[in-house]
Amino acid sequence: MAKTESTLVNMVLALLIITAVAGGSLGMVYKVTKEPIAAAKLAKQKKAIEQVVPGFDNNPTDEAYELTSKEGFALKVFPCKKGEELLGVAISTKTEKGFSGEIKVMVGMKPDGTIINYSVLEHKETPGLGSKMQAWFRMDKGNQSVLGKNPKTTKMVVSKDGGQVDAITAATISSRAFLDAIMVAYNTYMDNTDAHSSATTKSKGGQS
Amino acid sequence: MNQWKNFSKGFFKENAVFTLLLGMCPTLGVTSSAINGLGMGLATTFVLIMSNIVVSLVKDLIPDKVRIPAFIVIIASFVTVVELSMQAYLPALFESLGLFIPLIVVNCVVLGRAEAFASKNGFLSSMIDGAGMGLGFAMALTILGGVREFLGSGKIFGITIYPEQYGMLVFVLAPGAFIALGYLIAIINKLKKA
Amino acid sequence: MSTLTISPSPHVHSGDSVKKNMYGVVIAMIPALLFSVYNFGIGTLSVVITSVLACVFFEYVIQKYLLKGEVTITDGSAIITGILLGFNLPSVIPLWIIVIGALVSIGIGKMSFGGLGNNPFNPALVGRVFLLISFPVQMTSWVKPGVLPMSFADITSGATPLGLMKEAIKTGQTPAQILETLPSYSDMLWGFTSGSAGEMAGAAILLGLVFMLVRKIITWHIPVAVLGSVYIFSALLHLADAAIYAPPTFHLLSGGVLLGAVFMATDYSSSPMSNKGGIIFGIGIGVITVAIRVFGAYPEGISFAILIMNAFVPLIDKYVKPKRFGEKPAVAK
Numbered sequence: 001m002a003k004t005e006s007t008l009v010n011m012v013l014a015l016l017i018i019t020a021v022a023g024g025s026l027g028m029v030y031k032v033t034k035e036p037i038a039a040a041k042l043a044k045q046k047k048a049i050e051q052v053v054p055g056f057d058n059n060p061t062d063e064a065y066e067l068t069s070k071e072g073f074a075l076k077v078f079p080c081k082k083g084e085e086l087l088g089v090a091i092s093t094k095t096e097k098g099f100s101g102e103i104k105v106m107v108g109m110k111p112d113g114t115i116i117n118y119s120v121l122e123h124k125e126t127p128g129l130g131s132k133m134q135a136w137f138r139m140d141k142g143n144q145s146v147l148g149k150n151p152k153t154t155k156m157v158v159s160k161d162g163g164q165v166d167a168i169t170a171a172t173i174s175s176r177a178f179l180d181a182i183m184v185a186y187n188t189y190m191d192n193t194d195a196h197s198s199a200t201t202k203s204k205g206g207q208s
Numbered sequence: 209m210n211q212w213k214n215f216s217k218g219f220f221k222e223n224a225v226f227t228l229l230l231g232m233c234p235t236l237g238v239t240s241s242a243i244n245g246l247g248m249g250l251a252t253t254f255v256l257i258m259s260n261i262v263v264s265l266v267k268d269l270i271p272d273k274v275r276i277p278a279f280i281v282i283i284a285s286f287v288t289v290v291e292l293s294m295q296a297y298l299p300a301l302f303e304s305l306g307l308f309i310p311l312i313v314v315n316c317v318v319l320g321r322a323e324a325f326a327s328k329n330g331f332l333s334s335m336i337d338g339a340g341m342g343l344g345f346a347m348a349l350t351i352l353g354g355v356r357e358f359l360g361s362g363k364i365f366g367i368t369i370y371p372e373q374y375g376m377l378v379f380v381l382a383p384g385a386f387i388a389l390g391y392l393i394a395i396i397n398k399l400k401k402a
Numbered sequence: 403m404s405t406l407t408i409s410p411s412p413h414v415h416s417g418d419s420v421k422k423n424m425y426g427v428v429i430a431m432i433p434a435l436l437f438s439v440y441n442f443g444i445g446t447l448s449v450v451i452t453s454v455l456a457c458v459f460f461e462y463v464i465q466k467y468l469l470k471g472e473v474t475i476t477d478g479s480a481i482i483t484g485i486l487l488g489f490n491l492p493s494v495i496p497l498w499i500i501v502i503g504a505l506v507s508i509g510i511g512k513m514s515f516g517g518l519g520n521n522p523f524n525p526a527l528v529g530r531v532f533l534l535i536s537f538p539v540q541m542t543s544w545v546k547p548g549v550l551p552m553s554f555a556d557i558t559s560g561a562t563p564l565g566l567m568k569e570a571i572k573t574g575q576t577p578a579q580i581l582e583t584l585p586s587y588s589d590m591l592w593g594f595t596s597g598s599a600g601e602m603a604g605a606a607i608l609l610g611l612v613f614m615l616v617r618k619i620i621t622w623h624i625p626v627a628v629l630g631s632v633y634i635f636s637a638l639l640h641l642a643d644a645a646i647y648a649p650p651t652f653h654l655l656s657g658g659v660l661l662g663a664v665f666m667a668t669d670y671s672s673s674p675m676s677n678k679g680g681i682i683f684g685i686g687i688g689v690i691t692v693a694i695r696v697f698g699a700y701p702e703g704i705s706f707a708i709l710i711m712n713a714f715v716p717l718i719d720k721y722v723k724p725k726r727f728g729e730k731p732a733v734a735k
Contacts, residue, residue, distance in 0.1 A: 006271035036296035
């Protein structure tokens with residue numbers, strides 16, 4: 001077969017056919033993968049929630065609502081229930097006091113504010129220092145762990161500043177920021193649920 | 209042409225990373241662990257084989273003056289296919305490779321093979337060339353990722369070899385990629401001379 | 403055998419040699435070393451000795467077995483690298499980390515580029531920055547100075563003035579408030595503050611500078627340009643807003659500015675050849691140092707600043723050529 005010559009018509013035609021075929025096949029792939037992608041994303045979120053509040057049988061994403069913190073952050077709250085009982089809430093919270101800016105944390109709390117577990121979602125802290133927070137605040141060593149503690153009775157401030165939590169070695173600023181993110185979640189959730197007598201009442205306060 | 213030679217040249221003699229120094233962006237960017245390097249390498253191999261096949265099939269239909277845009281569209285389509293399927297079926301790997309998958313489009317290796325090889329050779333040779341170059345690229349990325357993971361965090365493929373606290377963190381970060389790549393190339397050059 | 407020596411010029415030697423200059427630098431570093439031992443005790447001594455031995459060892463091994471060339475460990479350059487590397491480390495750092503640092507300094511920083519005179523970057527700083535990024539916890543575990551603490555049990559940990567300043571400014575205190583809680587300027591000049599083994603004793607480093615200037619081992623251009631630009635740039639920032647920028651004297655006396663300006667920026671092979679080039683080089687270091695300290699993520703920036711400017715040296719040398727011997731300035735007609 002002879003090589004097609006570079007005339008205007010040939011060039012336009014060649015490009016047109018290639019883009020049309022490419023576009024068409026991509027559309028097909030998109031259609032096929034659309035549902036698995038959405039499912040993967042949902043599964044990821046559900047996994048993050050399950051990690052911080054285990055044992056629920058409802059679908060927290062469906063019942064999620066938003067609260068606005070004093071700092072003006074919009075926090076997403078995922079109520080986790082077993083049957084009718086509220087096991088706790090997973091709150092995706094954040095702080096801007098990190099060593100290099102924003103830190104996003106998913107924290108699970110019992111209705112009374114006791115911390116069940118947490119998971120650091122996003123951060124830009126120094127690798128090897130601040131980045132240790134994912135493991136640090138759950139290690140049962142000294143006063144490192146925040147799991148099972150209630151900010152009402154435990155002062156969630158690094159011991160250097162007169163609190164009851166040991167900061168990460170050589171990363172006091174990141175530790176402060178992490179605890180700040182947790183306190184943002186705690187304060188916002190408590191402020192918004194105290195107004196209602198029952199903790200299971202869905203507070204829509206944040207949306208008004 | 210000797211097809212075995214055609215296939216094996218991508219591993220050593222014309223290795224994209226160690227000899228031709230092509231595709232440095234993913235090479236330096238994603239190789240913080242062996243598994244990341246392997247994942248990126250295999251994704252690139254798939255794109256390379258497919259684009260080489262398609263380019264070799266349509267090479268006579270495409271007028272010379274528009275061949276580069278045509279190649280890019282073909283490559284970009286396959287990259288998008290990889291991206292979407294990885295997002296759907298391998299979300300964990302997609303998470304760690306993330307940003308770098310779309311960048312396969314501008315990976316010089318892929319366009320370089322389309323332009324230098326597939327547009328001049330037949331279907332079978334092009335496919336074998338793509339497989340050889342791609343797997344050679346994957347091998348280089350896996351080695352580099354393995355070295356960095358081993359020196360940086362004491363693991364290879366996630367298996368702990370020595371305690372993490374003795375690892376040199378710099379190798380997990382960007383500067384370590386340059387240092388490790390430099391010394392790997394030096395070693396390969398030495399081996400080649402021998 | 404012929405008794406005539408046939409060699410290219412120069413035929414007349416001034417008695418200057420690599421060896422003589424290198425050992426001059428070593429002598430100039432002794433006051434700072436003694437002072438540091440006085441402040442930080444046995445820790446400094448073991449850090450510096452380990453570092454020197456490891457540097458000399460790696461230089462020997464690489465020259466003899468890897469490059470299979472002439473062994474030049476007696477020229478003193480590996481000793482200087484060793485002492486400088488030791489000076490840049492906290493005095494309680496685990497010894498195996500120092501050995502890695504020495505390997506990086508000599509292996510990557512120096513020998514990979516072809517050995518003495520060919521290295522574009524200061525080898526000791528390459529080692530230090532490598533360790534700082536790799537082992538951030540150990541590299542920032544400073545100790546408070548005491549008088550000759552002879553055992554490790556006497557050592558208490560403490561942050562550096564720069565670290566304290568940076569942290570406090572982030573929480574909204576003004577530099578003036580913080581300065582009251584920090585050691586006085588004279589303590590900082592004499593080295594009674596936390597920091598790396600050899601960088602705190604300002605007065606002793608200045609003594610070394612005077613020695614090197616008198617012996618004509620270095621010229622004044624680079625140290626003065628570095629210190630001057632640190633002072634002026636931080637003074638401008640301080641004048642602009644005293645509430646967030648620390649005063650210039652603090653910047654000058656804290657951290658490793660003095661050590662860097664006197665001993666590290668002046669390294670022969672990684673600094674410009676001409677005096678004018680040296681001044682440009684020094685100003686660059688000063689400005690980058692203050693910029694990293696004030697705006698960057700790290701509290702101290704002198705090592706990064708020197709390495710960054712090291713990379714500019716070929717460019718500076720290209721445009722600022724030293725005057726050729728006997729060359730007359732072009733006269734405009």
